[in-house]
Amino acid sequence: MNVWETAKAHRPLLIAGITLGLLGAVASLAQPLLIGELIGAVAKDSPLFWPIASIVALFCADAVLAAAHAYAIGRAGENIVFDMRRTLVGRLLRADMAAFGRLDHGDVFTRVVTDTSIARVSLSQSLAQIVTSGFMVVGGIAAMAWIDWPLLLLSLGCLGAASVVSLLLARRVRQASLVNREDTSSFGSGVQRVMGGMSTVKTSRAEAREDARITALAGRARRSGIRVSAISAMLTPAMNVGTQVCLAAVVGWGMSRVATGAMELSALTAFVMYLFYLVAPLVMLFLAIGEFQQGRAAIDRVTELSHLEQEEAVAPPPAELLPGPAVRFDGVTFGYAPPPAAPVVEDVSFSVPPHGLTAIVGPSGAGKTTLFQLLERLHRPGEGSVHLRGVDIATMPLDQVRGLIGYVEQESALIRGTVRENLTYADPDADDGAIAHVVRLAGLTDVLAGLPQGLDTPLGERGAGLSGGQRQRLAIARTLLQRPQVILLDEATAHLDSEAEAALRDTIATVSQECAVIAIAHRLSTVVDADRIIVLEAGRVRATGTHHELLDSDELYRRIASRQLLTEGAAR
Numbered sequence: 001m002n003v004w005e006t007a008k009a010h011r012p013l014l015i016a017g018i019t020l021g022l023l024g025a026v027a028s029l030a031q032p033l034l035i036g037e038l039i040g041a042v043a044k045d046s047p048l049f050w051p052i053a054s055i056v057a058l059f060c061a062d063a064v065l066a067a068a069h070a071y072a073i074g075r076a077g078e079n080i081v082f083d084m085r086r087t088l089v090g091r092l093l094r095a096d097m098a099a100f101g102r103l104d105h106g107d108v109f110t111r112v113v114t115d116t117s118i119a120r121v122s123l124s125q126s127l128a129q130i131v132t133s134g135f136m137v138v139g140g141i142a143a144m145a146w147i148d149w150p151l152l153l154l155s156l157g158c159l160g161a162a163s164v165v166s167l168l169l170a171r172r173v174r175q176a177s178l179v180n181r182e183d184t185s186s187f188g189s190g191v192q193r194v195m196g197g198m199s200t201v202k203t204s205r206a207e208a209r210e211d212a213r214i215t216a217l218a219g220r221a222r223r224s225g226i227r228v229s230a231i232s233a234m235l236t237p238a239m240n241v242g243t244q245v246c247l248a249a250v251v252g253w254g255m256s257r258v259a260t261g262a263m264e265l266s267a268l269t270a271f272v273m274y275l276f277y278l279v280a281p282l283v284m285l286f287l288a289i290g291e292f293q294q295g296r297a298a299i300d301r302v303t304e305l306s307h308l309e310q311e312e313a314v315a316p317p318p319a320e321l322l323p324g325p326a327v328r329f330d331g332v333t334f335g336y337a338p339p340p341a342a343p344v345v346e347d348v349s350f351s352v353p354p355h356g357l358t359a360i361v362g363p364s365g366a367g368k369t370t371l372f373q374l375l376e377r378l379h380r381p382g383e384g385s386v387h388l389r390g391v392d393i394a395t396m397p398l399d400q401v402r403g404l405i406g407y408v409e410q411e412s413a414l415i416r417g418t419v420r421e422n423l424t425y426a427d428p429d430a431d432d433g434a435i436a437h438v439v440r441l442a443g444l445t446d447v448l449a450g451l452p453q454g455l456d457t458p459l460g461e462r463g464a465g466l467s468g469g470q471r472q473r474l475a476i477a478r479t480l481l482q483r484p485q486v487i488l489l490d491e492a493t494a495h496l497d498s499e500a501e502a503a504l505r506d507t508i509a510t511v512s513q514e515c516a517v518i519a520i521a522h523r524l525s526t527v528v529d530a531d532r533i534i535v536l537e538a539g540r541v542r543a544t545g546t547h548h549e550l551l552d553s554d555e556l557y558r559r560i561a562s563r564q565l566l567t568e569g570a571a572r
């Protein structure tokens with residue numbers, strides 16, 4: 001997204017608003033003229049009705065135009081900010097996972113919420129102010145040129161010098177604003193960090209340290225904010241000094257010319273009145289330029305975020321699925337960091353038939369979760385390919401890939417909302433019959449019956465209100481509702497007690513008759529009945545077979561099995 005292009009899409013409303021502002025400026029410019037006429041009429045004892053009526057009409061027109069101008073500009077600004085936010089959110093949601101992983105989430109939040117607001121002011125109000133004040137300035141200069149151009153040249157000399165200083169200051173305001181936006185954003189990230197891990201902060205007794213760290217970040221934002229204010233504060237005085245010097249020079253030189261008869265006193269009076277008349281719009285003009293420059297810093301940050309790398313530029317047409325294995329890994333190598341860093345998964349090949357339970361076991365950090373993420377195309381393999389129902393997932397639309405797979409993650413992600421909203425997250429149109437079915441399969445019927453509002457019970461952040469095991473079973477029910485062809489269970493039984501685990505094992509057995517289930521489990525007791533077990537070690541497939549085959553053939557599996565099954569046996 002280019003923010004300027006976004007603003008251009010709203011040009012008609014912006015131009016309408018600016019035109020209304022310009023008409024308002026004409027109405028203001030005409031007021032002194034009409035007041036002059038009224039004074040003339042009083043002096044000549046002429047009828048006063050029409051001069052007074054015209055002045056009242058002009059005041060009313062001025063007020064209506066000012067209101068319409070503010071409304072049109074405000075509306076255009078809101079439209080622009082809406083478009084920016086819509087585009088940013090769309091790009092964030094479709095971001096490439098590796099690029100997304102590098103983002104600072106607090107900074108992203110500041111850019112999407114605060115920077116877009118600042119950009120809105122810049123692209124609507126400041127821009128309109130620049131045009132209308134610029135018009136007033138040009139109008140004033142034209143009138144002064146008509147009265148006396150030598151005096152105008154003198155005025156432009158003084159005001160020009162002040163303007164150059166103001167423009168330089170406006171540029172520095174922009175640079176300082178950019179620093180301040182970054183500092184404010186770091187502060188936001190600091191706050192978000194503790195919000196995301198409040199219980200860790202408290203149990204680690206880190207309140208005082210976090211307080212000091214975040215206060216230091218707030219202090220940095222304060223210092224750079226003060227710098228912006230300091231430079232902005234010099235803008236108006238710079239113009240004031242310029243106009244004062246200008247006034248003194250115009251009056252001094254003008255009076256000497258009046259004294260020699262080279263200029264009429266009335267012309268000098270009119271010129272000085274216009275000079276006064278010029279100053280307010282000129283100051284507004286430079287303030288608006290300063291504000292616009294501040295906004296450009298925000299615009300740059302919004303534009304930068306909008307260039308976030310996307311997961312799928314253009315979705316290919318859905319692929320024709322083929323009979324045969326549900327999943328096939330073909331010489332897959334992948335690393336989170338580019339080479340020469342060692343890959344996390346290396347030359348992995350295996351197939352999973354369309355039905356049955358396949359378990360992946362291996363030491364912590366062996367790359368089990370990474371395999372699931374490659375299958376969901378959250379990352380792309382460096383070498384080799386991943387096939388789903390006979391098709392390379394790199395050639396399939398993402399929507400099709402993820403529609404075929406149901407993924408129950410290690411930390412099952414529940415969202416703030418009701419139990420029903422959580423259940424139907426991947427399939428919002430699911431009917432009550434289908435919901436009741438998956439609730440039963442996941443062993444949640446009694447749990448839901450015990451909740452005050454059943455399916456409509458609201459849950460807090462990350463599913464607060466349910467136990468860890470209940471949260472996990474809810475995530476499993478959600479996945480089942482999607483009727484996927486492949487179900488991925490990552491440590492899905494970690495939070496379950498032995499009774500619930502046995503119930504779930506039955507569920508998995510039933511489900512695996514209809515589709516392929518691939519489970520990562522540290523608790524071997526849950527996968528001893530698996531149709532096949534893949535043993536992964538340091539990113540490589542070390543052995544494949546059933547529980548009994550592996551007990552005979554693989555040393556690592558035997559070690560894991562004897563340690564775990566013995567411990568669990570002792571625990572029971």
Ligand SMILES: Nc1ncnc2c1ncn2[C@@H]1O[C@H](COP(=O)(O)OP(=O)(O)OP(=O)(O)O)[C@@H](O)[C@H]1O
Pocket residue numbers: 101336337344362363364365366367368369370371
């Ligand atoms: N987003 C990431 N960026 C960089 N490295 C990562 C990332 N995710 C995982 N890794 C690294 O990749 C390796 C494999 O991680 P993975 O989560 O796949 O292992 P795992 O076998 O599922 O482990 P566990 O059983 O402990 O969950 C680990 O060394 C881990 O540090």
